[in-house]
Amino acid sequence: MSDNRDDFIIALRYSLLKKGTKQKFSLFFLIILSISIITFDRLSIPPIKFVRLTINDLVYRVTILTATPGKISVYLGSKIKQHLYVYRNNIALKKELELFKKNEYEISFLKTENENLKLALGLEKIKITEEDTITIAKVMIDQRSPFLKSLLINKGTKHNIIKGMTVFSKNYLIGTIIETNYLSSRVLLITDLNSKIPAIIQNSDTNVILAGKGDKNDFNLEYLPENFSLIENKTIFTSGKDGFLKTGMPIAETYLDKNSKVKIRSLADPQQASIVHITKGQFKN
Amino acid sequence: MYTFRYLKEFSLKSLPIIILYFLAFNSFEGVKAVPNFALFSFNLQMIIVYFYILKYPEYLGIGHVFFAGIINDVVIGTPLGASSLSYLVMCLFTSYIRNVTLRSKMTAEWFTFIPAIFFSNCIFFIIINNFSNLSFYYIELLRNSFFTFLFFPIFYFVFKTHQMRFKEN
Numbered sequence: 001m002s003d004n005r006d007d008f009i010i011a012l013r014y015s016l017l018k019k020g021t022k023q024k025f026s027l028f029f030l031i032i033l034s035i036s037i038i039t040f041d042r043l044s045i046p047p048i049k050f051v052r053l054t055i056n057d058l059v060y061r062v063t064i065l066t067a068t069p070g071k072i073s074v075y076l077g078s079k080i081k082q083h084l085y086v087y088r089n090n091i092a093l094k095k096e097l098e099l100f101k102k103n104e105y106e107i108s109f110l111k112t113e114n115e116n117l118k119l120a121l122g123l124e125k126i127k128i129t130e131e132d133t134i135t136i137a138k139v140m141i142d143q144r145s146p147f148l149k150s151l152l153i154n155k156g157t158k159h160n161i162i163k164g165m166t167v168f169s170k171n172y173l174i175g176t177i178i179e180t181n182y183l184s185s186r187v188l189l190i191t192d193l194n195s196k197i198p199a200i201i202q203n204s205d206t207n208v209i210l211a212g213k214g215d216k217n218d219f220n221l222e223y224l225p226e227n228f229s230l231i232e233n234k235t236i237f238t239s240g241k242d243g244f245l246k247t248g249m250p251i252a253e254t255y256l257d258k259n260s261k262v263k264i265r266s267l268a269d270p271q272q273a274s275i276v277h278i279t280k281g282q283f284k285n
Numbered sequence: 286m287y288t289f290r291y292l293k294e295f296s297l298k299s300l301p302i303i304i305l306y307f308l309a310f311n312s313f314e315g316v317k318a319v320p321n322f323a324l325f326s327f328n329l330q331m332i333i334v335y336f337y338i339l340k341y342p343e344y345l346g347i348g349h350v351f352f353a354g355i356i357n358d359v360v361i362g363t364p365l366g367a368s369s370l371s372y373l374v375m376c377l378f379t380s381y382i383r384n385v386t387l388r389s390k391m392t393a394e395w396f397t398f399i400p401a402i403f404f405s406n407c408i409f410f411i412i413i414n415n416f417s418n419l420s421f422y423y424i425e426l427l428r429n430s431f432f433t434f435l436f437f438p439i440f441y442f443v444f445k446t447h448q449m450r451f452k453e454n
Binding site: 007011012014015016023024025027030031033034035036037038041042052055056059060062063066067070 | 307310311342346347348350351354355356359360364365366367369370373374376377380381383384385412416
């Protein structure tokens, strides 16, 4: 028992007092120093307080420095994440851009093709302006007179309807405004005898006047050149030569009647129109 | 003339000291900084002190342990010298174990780490309770001590592997 206690004391004393290799201080000295520091720190004597504050400041400065790698790693991590996100986004956007470019080429091609076709038809470039606003009107009275084919609509000068405006039904030209009142207007139908529309025949540069004959299935083409033979299934468009109708509006088409004679019929059915669209320019859906 | 080789060798030999100071400056507590692993927080300083004082005391001076403790106190705001004394008590216990051990075994060293942590923490609590008005989450500290004990073999293996290169030289 006594030997054991002696051994313990010897080992403890050895541990406390023996300086190991490359050890500058003994454990005993450092423990005493620690206890002294704790005591002085507790007493808060002004010089000790000053030392403490100085140590604090020094350590805090170094802490900021040592914490920098951690902060940098966090910063780099977030930057890498951001970069990867931008990279992935960039790939997706590149794909999207390719698609848009492809579409643009397609649009450009269609535009050119459209312009060429218009050029082939001799049509002017269509300019849609703010004036091309559409007014929707209801047909009030359908005049079935054998001479004057006209409609009365429920929109007038109050609704900015003026003479010469074009009237459409189901996307096709059916007439022009010839009379305006405050709350109503009269539409002269293309089938009327008095209707004379400058027109052009599809796939030709022949300018003609499309005149009504009172029937939607029978039109007359005036000023046709000599030796010009009209063939079926040709669309007749407005030529815009009169100055108030826009060019390129389809109005009629040629067809073969029962007697195999080429005739012209209206694309629209003015007599069936109940709701019409009035515009200064070309009707667009 | 300090060559690169010399500097590298010096840095590697001083690695425990560097880590100890780095941890003291950053008040590192294991994986506490990682949100989902806060539960597994442990005290790496204690592992380093225990391992090096026990196995390779020539690589870690107790003066450094003392200063690291002082820095740790300043950073975490405990009374100056509390951590130092706590680490020094661990050094004392470890040194005693080293003196009375004839044949060292990893398992034996691992289990003697329990009383070492106990005495170290005991001193720390005594100082905190008597020399400051601070209060601690005892459960958290207990958990910290438990995981410090649990992770010891991992770091034992890591530090042992690191020290092997110097043995060969």
